[in-house]
Amino acid sequence: MALNYIWIGLILIAFVVGLVRLIFFGDVQAFIDIVNSTFSSSKQGFEISLGLTGVLSLWMGLMKIGERGGMIQLFSRAVYPVFSRLFPGIPKDHPASGSIILNISANLLGLDNAATPAGLQAMRELQELNKDKDKASDSMIMFLVMHASGLTLIPVSVMTIRAQMGASNPADVFVPILIATFFSALIGILAVCIRQRINVFDKVLMGTFAGAIALVGGMIWAFESLGKETMQTVSNLLASIILFGVIITFILSAMRKKENVYDAFIDGAKDGFQTAIKIIPYLIAILVAIAMFRTSGAMDFLLNGLKNLVALTGLDTSWVDAMPTAIMKPLSGSGARGMMVEAMKTYGPDSFVGRLAGIFQGSTDTTFYLVAVYYGAVNIKNSRYTVPYALLADLAGVVTAILVGYLFFA
Numbered sequence: 259m260a261l262n263y264i265w266i267g268l269i270l271i272a273f274v275v276g277l278v279r280l281i282f283f284g285d286v287q288a289f290i291d292i293v294n295s296t297f298s299s300s301k302q303g304f305e306i307s308l309g310l311t312g313v314l315s316l317w318m319g320l321m322k323i324g325e326r327g328g329m330i331q332l333f334s335r336a337v338y339p340v341f342s343r344l345f346p347g348i349p350k351d352h353p354a355s356g357s358i359i360l361n362i363s364a365n366l367l368g369l370d371n372a373a374t375p376a377g378l379q380a381m382r383e384l385q386e387l388n389k390d391k392d393k394a395s396d397s398m399i400m401f402l403v404m405h406a407s408g409l410t411l412i413p414v415s416v417m418t419i420r421a422q423m424g425a426s427n428p429a430d431v432f433v434p435i436l437i438a439t440f441f442s443a444l445i446g447i448l449a450v451c452i453r454q455r456i457n458v459f460d461k462v463l464m465g466t467f468a469g470a471i472a473l474v475g476g477m478i479w480a481f482e483s484l485g486k487e488t489m490q491t492v493s494n495l496l497a498s499i500i501l502f503g504v505i506i507t508f509i510l511s512a513m514r515k516k517e518n519v520y521d522a523f524i525d526g527a528k529d530g531f532q533t534a535i536k537i538i539p540y541l542i543a544i545l546v547a548i549a550m551f552r553t554s555g556a557m558d559f560l561l562n563g564l565k566n567l568v569a570l571t572g573l574d575t576s577w578v579d580a581m582p583t584a585i586m587k588p589l590s591g592s593g594a595r596g597m598m599v600e601a602m603k604t605y606g607p608d609s610f611v612g613r614l615a616g617i618f619q620g621s622t623d624t625t626f627y628l629v630a631v632y633y634g635a636v637n638i639k640n641s642r643y644t645v646p647y648a649l650l651a652d653l654a655g656v657v658t659a660i661l662v663g664y665l666f667f668a
Contacts (some may be wrong), residue, residue: 259609264645265547271548279555291553299443299549303542314530317375321360321556322526325353327511335361340466343456344447347387347397354383358401360504365409365623366538377405377628378533380637385636393640394633396454398587399647402632406588406648407443408623408655410435416620419599425607431616434666438621438659440474446651453643533635540634544626548589557585577660577667579605580614584656587618588625588649595619614663621655 276292279285325331341348341355348354357380364373380401388395394402406574413435430489444467444474451458531577551557565578580601587594601615625648633641 265543268547268551271556272547272554275554275556275559288554290485290549295549295553296546299545301637302549303545304538306545307538307541311531314375314378314534315527316530317380318530318533319523319525319527320505321357321375322381322529323512323517323522324436324504324508325526326517326522327508327513327515329356329508329511331356339462343460344400344451345397346456347395348384349387352383352387354380354387354397357383361401361410362404364501373405374631375530377401377632381632381636382529382533384636392638394638394642394644398633399642399644400447400450400454402628402644403446403648403651404443404559405632406623406625406628407446407651408439408621409443410439410620413620416598416616419595420602420607420616423599423602423607423612425602425612427608428667431620432615434613434617434659434662435620436474437662438472438617438655441658442621442651442655444470445654446647449647449650453647464562524554536635536637539629541627544630545590548593548626551589552586552593557582560585564611574668576610577614577663579611580618580663583615584618584622584659587622588652589627591624591627594624610663610667613667614659617659617663618656621659622652625649625652 266646272292276288279288331353335351336357337359338350339552341358342350345355345358357376361373361380364376381398384395384398384535386389387397413432416431416435417428420431450456451463456463476550482502509519512522561578561581564581565575568575568578582597583594583601586597597616598619602609602612605611607613625645629641629644629648
């Protein structure tokens with residue numbers, strides 16, 4: 259239901275803004291641009307889905323190998339003490355737990371291509387447990403809010419883009435992103451726990467939160483002790499080694515159980531292909547609405563109003579120039595990436611705005627894209643409170659990003 263109102267709202271706002279530009283400013287091109295954006299964005303939605311077909315087929319094939327080899331169940335047992343509290347609706351040893359932890363692990367390492375298939379597999383398994391097939395379950399909401407918080411330990415893509423843009427120190431945003439994305443995830447999880455009446459003072463959960471804080475602190479210390487160039491090299495190498503290790507482990511575990519690895523892969527790949535096809539209409543719908551909103555000028559109007567409001571308080575407005583990336587990120591990952599590149603081009607990759615845009619890009623995730631794709635893959639019509647709570651996590655990430663941006667770079 260929330261997606262329905264958001265979709266209609268974005269389109270209506272785009273229409274109103276376009277109408278105002280036409281009537282009061284004689285901007286005939288406004289409506290033409292808005293209409294043209296529907297064609298380009300629908301094409302983009304299909305191309306994204308088409309591009310996902312190969313990736314989904316590959317990784318869901320590998321996931322099927324891992325499932326038949328018993329590795330998914332092993333993951334489930336390992337995380338059961340924590341997941342039994344965060345996801346009370348998931349039975350012990352259910353493969354959904356393993357798929358969720360694989361998705362989260364891939365996100366932590368910045369492995370977007372590996373995260374999506376694992377996440378979609380988790381949604382399919384959660385849908386099997388869902389009593390109301392049209393409505394998102396509590397477990398689905400917890401999972402998507404965790405995913406949408408964008409928790410990332412190694413922001414490989416942001417550092418790579420900064421290097422391409424000529425930043426003198428591409429990895430200097432590593433620690434700020436780590437801090438911002440950690441608080442984004444923490445606030446999102448705690449908020450959903452409170453909404454779902456999960457006891458956050460449980461010893462296991464408290465220990466996990468404390469351990470996560472210690473892990474983040476340890477990662478910061480370890481990477482800060484390396485040179486900046488070495489940090490980026492180690493990050494890329496670590497991510498690749500872990501990913502390749504997962505693939506080999508899945509294959510060996512299936513061989514040990516004398517499973518037909520090739521047949522398992524084909525069965526999973528077929529599921530991946532079917533999932534990619536299901537995604538297409540949902541993805542096109544949300545991308546068209548976002549493109550209309552952006553092309554109408556509503557985004558620019560929002561930013562100018564925000565800058566004027568901040569100026570009235572007497573506070574520094576420099577951070578507002580980086581906000582297009584933060585605003586666009588929940589709507590479109592590629593759009594946010596474009597906004598980040600534009601900020602670096604305009605202000606310089608080593609400027610405060612350029613660096614802050616990079617922190618925004620790495621500290622949140624594409625909330626509406628995730629909701630559209632993940633729920634669309636299992637035909638969920640009512641997302642309940644997923645979107646507002648995911649946006650709360652995004653907001654926590656944005657606020658923290660601004661604070662650490664001033665702390666590190668102002």
